[in-house]
Amino acid sequence: MSDYALEVRGIVKDFPGTRALDRVDLTLKKGEILALVGENGAGKSTLMNVIDGVHLPDEGQIFIDGNEVNIRNPLDAQKYGIGFVHQEIALCQHVSVAENVFMSELNSTDRKFINYRDLYRRAKKALAPLGDIDPRKKVSELSISNQQIVEIAKALSLNCKILILDEPTAALTESETDALFNIMEELKKKGISMIYISHRMAEIFSQCDRVSILRDGEYCGSLNVDETNSREVVTRMVGREISNLYPAKFDGNCIEQDELLRVEDFSDSKRFTDISFTLHEGEILGLSGLIGAGRSEIVKAVCGLFPKKKGDVYFRGEKLDIHHYEDAINNGIVYLSEDRKVEGVFLDMSIQRNISVLDLKAVSVNGIVNINKEKGLAEEYSKKLNVKCSTLSQNVSSLSGGNQQKVLISKLLSIKPKVVIMDEPTRGIDVGAKSEIHKLLRNLTHEGIGVIMISSELPELIGMSDRVLVMHEGESCGIISGDDINEKKIIHMASGLEKVGA
Amino acid sequence: MIENIKTGKNGFIDLFNKFRNFREGTLILIIVAVCVLMSFLSPYFMTWANWKAIFLSFSTEGIVVVGMTVMLVLGGIDLSVGAVMCLAMCIGGKLFLLGVNPWLASLIALAICAGIGYIQGLLVTKVGLVHFITTLAFMGIARGACFVITQGTPLSLFTLPQSFKFIGQGTIGPLPFVIIIFLVIVIVSDYMLRNSTVLRKVFYSGSNEKAAVFSGIRVSRVKIGVSVLCCTLSGLAGIIYMSRFGASTPGFGVGLEMTAISAAVIGGASLTGGEGTVFGSILGAALLSIITSSLILLDVSVYWQDLIKGCILLFAVSVDHIQHMRRQAG
């Protein structure tokens, strides 16, 4: 009887064009929380998919409690007590939350019929610690953050011995994240072992016992959390020093700059009311608020992607009438959605086609798309954000989560926008790339571009924003700047306890 | 007549409030509306005899619709239902003429249909063909087999024993036996599709195959099972027709697949899978039949019938859809 709950040796996994995993070893002690870190495309998800039987390895062995096992599909994995929270939300949209949570159980049960009343009751109980979601609702009616919660509850419902969490907090807000951590504590006390994948060092050092590092599909060692620091970990996984300092903010007072975008008392039926703000050249304006504050909705409305009742948008002082997102784009206003999979990528289309979509005219010669131009454009920006791929003609579905996000950002920047609105821009992006993107955004502002940034990661928001608009249940609680921008104040305002300059 | 209006109206309002927020609600209301309208336009419409006719006209096809619904929920499609139905009819009939006991003959026919379903399932899961093409090919194969078996001329099964004819022609009390079979199948399958752990897997697989696999569901098995079910039900319909018409016609059931799919889609099923109820599909079938026989009852010129039918259909589904959106919004 070994003291390893899980052990993998020499796992190799090849995909057309890439070797995702190259003789990877990994050990998971009983009752520990193991952090698995690595750059985007390092092979973390692939390794987990191999362990869960989603992908079959080309070489290598898997041991559970010291015995070699042969996992051919997720069902086998379940039998061995492995639970898996997938990075990409995989839920049945047409089906009730409750059924999604207990799908595996419903699959293996001997009972002939479903007792819905009981199912809903138990689902409510299972979801309670994470958030308040109606188990009768269809998943399609939930926001992504809530869908992520369902995904987690689903894995927990297996009451497994080994739990794999692949970037569970990427789509979660602070509060929900904390709730998740409490649960992990509980499970740990019960002696359940967990593999926790995240790009947020803070979380890793607060929650995990050990951290294992993957780089370019190769295993490069593990460290005990209390014997190391984030700097070392990052250096190991990226292979170079990363200054996790945020780039210098706008020096001087950005309000004195020319106004770039002015939004005047935007209202819709329920999600937001009387929101007004201005964005100046070279400014990064943060939008903060708890989940459901309606941040996404307001910016979508500005771009003509969400219906509004009243409100005007002025660009450089002149009024724009934006009926479709197309109009916004033509005025150099672009929006990055928080829902990568649904509102972002064309999974079954090539990288270059994903990047060129925003302004096809730019890559066309009298009505015909010029493949070389298109390729050139894609190359330029995928380099800029160094997207990890074998060719630009491979489908986006074959990219790692983080790299898909990078493709989306490339797509936005490819049209040289004047106002960039980003909803959770660094969701699922590795530390190195994250600071790259931060630098990139700041550099953009130096060229006089204005950026509006929504982020549930307060440190990021605080680190980047020159000013922050805080929202509470669809209403503005005012704009803060300078030293006012700090966690305490923002959380205070976001929970509706304080308003400034109202 | 006046009373007629009253009850009509009241019933309407009651139903309306009752069904406001329930998927099939609007469809039922539309059907009721059509019926009320018709009961003014034609004194014969609301007669028991007429309703019996309407029911008889779609009850047997209804059995096929059930299978098709499950197939659509899975995200598949079955173009071979009509041909397979006819094949069961022809095999059963031929065997009977060769002296096989009709019940045994029917069982063999059903078994063969199930077999076809199984092969279709294998082609979809193992080879990875799409349902559309697979079943399209089998539409040709089964139809061809019908012609080979019957040598192109309808087999007259005039000598079928009364006991067997009872399936298709007998009545229990006032109710034709066919309708009883139909109702039983519909009620059972509707309940199963909503509540049984086995059939729920069809929804899961159809809604998001990946998610289903991650949850440990053997999607291939589900797919094979559904194909078998769909073909077997078609076969059953064929046997019933054989018993009702006492004949095996090689050209029977051409175009049935479209009728069945239409009924299901009108009833709220989605061609992309994950959505649909047996009850809804049957309502869809009912609506189509009611419209057809209404037009005949009103002696509408044959040349105008298709046109008017199309318009009514369009109107009905639009209303249904708009209501559905409202419900989801609020």
Added chain:
Amino acid sequence: MIENIKTGKNGFIDLFNKFRNFREGTLILIIVAVCVLMSFLSPYFMTWANWKAIFLSFSTEGIVVVGMTVMLVLGGIDLSVGAVMCLAMCIGGKLFLLGVNPWLASLIALAICAGIGYIQGLLVTKVGLVHFITTLAFMGIARGACFVITQGTPLSLFTLPQSFKFIGQGTIGPLPFVIIIFLVIVIVSDYMLRNSTVLRKVFYSGSNEKAAVFSGIRVSRVKIGVSVLCCTLSGLAGIIYMSRFGASTPGFGVGLEMTAISAAVIGGASLTGGEGTVFGSILGAALLSIITSSLILLDVSVYWQDLIKGCILLFAVSVDHIQHMRRQAG
């Protein structure tokens, strides 16, 4: 004969290496294989007369297939193509008999078809109905209109001017004019669908509608445009048939929608949108026609034709699919 084999074999190998990694490759190889086989089995197969017959038999339908392909790429489906085609035929014919200049009559007919497409588009985008139901309803409406216009009996357009008959019956050199029209449309549309900025948007919309919206594509416009295109092409086919047959038959083109969809799907189009090429679809149509006429050329008993056809189809698509998978694996 020996030489025949040689060239056949060589050509085969060349093609094979050439087309290894190109979507339509396998389909082409399959078709070549069938032809080589047939050229041994029947001396008549490789005759110019036979090929002319085969081409003629699918060239006009091919125009409809083009429209259907674009529709499938969008993720929609059009069941009304056959009826709309027939409608163009009937309107054009009727107007001509009423003394309208045939060219003008044809333009009016085309305009009406485009109008139908526009209405379909509006119903899909504004009301939010699915293509299946919308076009199903219009299948009935258009077909009904045909019967109303012609009062059920074919209109004989014997007096059509030679200049107009040329569209459908004329030949340029050895080539029937129909085939030339067909080739032009296919080549142009294939190129456009692969490269034009406008039609690229159809792929985006079909691949992920929401993402398309979030990329500033006016998906509703795209959808309406495609519906108009699809119906107009169907109308054009109708006009060509009218000129070729010198008649307007109300029952013409029944079931064409299935033929067209099948051809496209065999050619690699996906019913869930985002995939498909005009070239592939046309190859699909060609394969179907070649199989049909081969069986007739071999004097295969009519009973067996459907059956054998089904089997060949199944075999062909299986091979194609397996090859495709191989290619993707690398």
Added chain:
Amino acid sequence: AKEEAATPVAVAADSTDSPFVGDPSETYYMCVMVSGVEYWFPVYEMMKQAGQQLGVKTVYTGTPEYDVNKQLAVFEQILAKKPAGILLHPMNPDAFIEPINRAAEMGIPVVTFAADSPNSKRVSYITSDNVREGEFAADAIAADMGEKGEVAVLENPGQDNHDLRIKAFINRIETKYPDMEVVARAATNQDPNKAYQALMTIAQAHPNLGGVFMPEASSGMGAAQAAVELDTGIRVMCCDINAKVLDMIKAGEFFGAINPNQGTQGYYGMLMLYLAAHSEMIDPMNDWSQAGFNPMGMPFVDNGLAVVTAENADFFYWDKYLEKRGTKGINE
């Protein structure tokens, strides 16, 4: 055929081998649509017999689909085989004008049967008169109903000969029988189930419906079944027949059927083809040689029709007929 035509007398004189013995290499094709339908079989059966008697080869072919386009393709392929003659059932009259004329130019005679292409250069057209079929049916039903009461029709709109039969029936009822009325028309498109539903429904709207007529046998089966279940004495009458219809006629569940005597269509069709192909046999006193038309001038033949009732039904079973003749039907 030209130079032979120059010396017709010689051929006739040489009586040792009669001109009525053809060359075994001569092949005559029968070309139809929806080739699986039994209506054609008796036609071909007799064509085959005539062919054997003349010592020539016959082939049955056509397209399984109900599709002009495909039938045209088949026709073209037959032409490609350079046959001696073609017995054709054109699905659409005008669509075949050009191909038939082309055949004529190639010296391949075409005889149409059951449906015509009047504006083409086909040498001859043999059919049972569709109009008379409709009128016969009307008279038969009227007589049995005492020339008064309500009748209905089930149609297959779009198919020429079917429409003719319906129109004739309605016309006859309206003109000849003042006390009778066609109260309902429904399209059933040869679908037994649709026919079943239609008659069931019509019977509701017109409780004392006395009879129903349809131009084809498939609907007949369904309608008859409905009539049996309704049990209100509705007389079901159709054109064409099949085993099921015959059984019901014998059992008195089916009023009667009109059979267009297909066999003779095949036999005379073959003879006319042969004569047209060997036109040198004929030298009528007209300008054929100068004008260049085929001296086998027989533009139209009415092959009569048969009313099938319980008394004579036994003679119309295809399988019994085949058994009696001991042939393999269309498979040879």
